[in-house]
Amino acid sequence: xxxxxxxxxxxxxxxxxxxxxxxxxxxxxxxxxxxxxxxxxxxxxxxxxxxxxxxxxxxxxxxxxxxxxxxxxxxxxxxxxxxxxxxxxxxxxxxxxxxxxxxxxxxxxxxxxxxxxxxxxxxxxxxxxxxxxxxxx
Numbered sequence: 001x002x003x004x005x006x007x008x009x010x011x012x013x014x015x016x017x018x019x020x021x022x023x024x025x026x027x028x029x030x031x032x033x034x035x036x037x038x039x040x041x042x043x044x045x046x047x048x049x050x051x052x053x054x055x056x057x058x059x060x061x062x063x064x065x066x067x068x069x070x071x072x073x074x075x076x077x078x079x080x081x082x083x084x085x086x087x088x089x090x091x092x093x094x095x096x097x098x099x100x101x102x103x104x105x106x107x108x109x110x111x112x113x114x115x116x117x118x119x120x121x122x123x124x125x126x127x128x129x130x131x132x133x134x135x136x137x
Contacts, residue, residue: 003082003092005134008037009058010077010121013070017049025051025068032064037079038119040107054079054119077121078136084116092118092134099133101126 015021022041029036037054044050054077055061065072080092089108096103101122108118122130130136 005136028068
């Protein structure tokens, strides 16, 4: 399979960093039928945690987030998925560098079944150019 790249909506929120709070949020999304492509959670300052979501359906996610009383903000990212192989992410980043596009952040993981996925966070001004370079749908 050739690498597939697409624009995705990335949402984030800050919650109290306390036992069970992440489970509450993820449970509310599950109960609303929201499917997440990737999800991250990590400490973010004193007593806070940041959660980041890329849902399959942004409207369903926003409705569930509202119901769960989450204040979320939205950005655009690129989602890359393809066959796992040595250097897959290096190849993608090299193409961006050759186009003089600076990556804000990147998260990648072997997704099982011989595939990998990566999420590329870019400055808003660079997102359109990066999508063109990577052939995003």
